[in-house]
Amino acid sequence: MPPDYSEELRLGAAGGRRIAGLDEAGRGPLAGPVFAAAVCLRLDALPSDLRDGLDDSKKLTAEKRERIAELLPRYAETAVARAEVEEIDRINILQASLLAMRRAAEALGSPPDVALIDGNKAPALACRCETLVGGDGRSFSIAAASILAKVARDAEMLRLALEHPGYGWERNKGYGTAEHLAGLQRLGPCLHHRRSFAPIRLLLVGETAATPCI
Incomplete structure (x- = not known):
């Protein structure tokens, strides 16, 4: 089943609470930063074709991800952040991923009331946090965050590939x-x-x- 908005509604999005979806990209690679994104959606503001295209970033083609990433900031509040290789090596990849998520959440224009986080570990945020295993395939907000984080990280690796050829x-x-x-x-x-x-x-x-x- 594709993601939907049921988790956001359960947490009070229909009552005006700001729900931020958080996800990361790049935990497994041997090189490059880990990226994270935070997205506060207003479902009524999303065009139906954009809403229907939201899914786990791994299930989408690069072209679809890039198109959604280009359009999404017009209809949602978004932020992307990263943790560097030095931080990954110093505090480990899990903690660096949580750090990138925290930076993304803190980069939003105003703090969310609740953060809905992919996985079973939550970053240290000032707001309430709820984890959701497989959230990028279950929640519109997390799916949107997964797409933004993936597109941003892929673009960075393309840039680094020009500086460091030979690794593919x-x-x-x-x-x-x-x-x-x-x-x-x-x-x-x-x-x-x-x-x-x-x-x-x-x-x-x-x-x-x-x-x-x-």
Whole structure:
């Protein structure tokens, strides 16, 4: 079943409460920041074709995601934020994802009354938080956030691919594909690789072990 607005209505959106959907993109890749988005929808303001297009970002084509991401800020309050590779390596990817979500929520024009969050962990926010496992496929607000976060992160990885060719980021977006792993073996990690992730950490350990002592 596609997402709908039932969770938002349960939390009081029909009574004027501001419900923000939060989701992240980029927990699994070996390189690049993790992004998050926050979206406060007004369902009555959304054109039907835009509303009907909302779904888990992974189920949509890149073209559909980009079209929705372009239109959505006209009809909803949105914010996108990120946590950097250095933060991922310092506090771990889960905490960095929650940090990016908190930054996105705090970047909204005014604070939400309730945050509806994809997954089973909530960031530290001043408002009430409710988690929803599989929320990007159940809630319009979270689905919208998942699309914005995914589009923003993909655009950043395309930009980084131009600066650091050879890893195939324009295609794999930093995930550990065969092409990316081959690039790592050939070129070694760059500053945008997550050194706390096992494939990068083990590669660096191997490089250190192979360096002769002088």
